[in-house]
Amino acid sequence: MFTGIVQSVGKVSSLQTTKGGNIIKIQNPKSQIPNPDTSEPEAHQPLADILLGESIAVQGVCLTVCKTLKDELEVYVSSRTLSTTNLSRLTSGSNVNLERALRIGDRIGGHLVQGHIDGVAKVVGRKMLNETATLSITPTIELMKYFILNGSVAIDGVSLTISAIKGNKLEITLIPYTLKHTTLYKLKIGDLVNIEVDILAKYLVRP
Secondary structure, eight states: BBBBBOEEEEEEEEEEEEEEEEEEEEOOSHHHOEESSSSEEEEOOTTTOOOOOOOOTTEEEEEEEEEEOOEEEEEEEHHHHHHSSSSGOOOOOOOOEEOOOOTTOOOOOOOOSOOOOOOOEEEEEEEETTEHHHEEEOOOOGGGGGGTTEEEETTTTEEEEEEETTTTTTEEEHHHHHHHGGGGGOOOOOOEEEEEEEHHHHHHOOO
């Protein structure tokens, strides 16, 4: 279980295709990503004490750490997960949102997130207003019944609030902190994002 509060941004250093999926090696997380407000890169603090066998959310997908190295970790992604998420689009050098699993007693700063992706959505709009951005995405019709105005949604592992619903389109406001400390600042029209609906909505709307 996670909260959708990204703890660091890592960088994919290599991908290895196996018979049943991919092994992804991630620099953890001494990588630097460009700050959208300046020309200077912004450093991200490492996640301390990553353990072998630990669960970690990578772009919102719950995966298992299968190897730990000095400054890197490896995760295995099954062929099914590759077919149902945007992890199949990762390449060497891609940035990824990282979050360790929630511990009993931790603060829940976002909302309860399982790391089980319900589908992907296409980015159809992105507008900047001063230091904030409005992101427009189109989830599948089947998922729309789970969304409400001011409700929660996890996009690429980031806990966000729905600011508008227009037909089959969701609008999300991205605050400056989110733009600076997650991969969402890089999104452009046509990109696919991982979507996990609010677990409470799943039980309430159980078909």
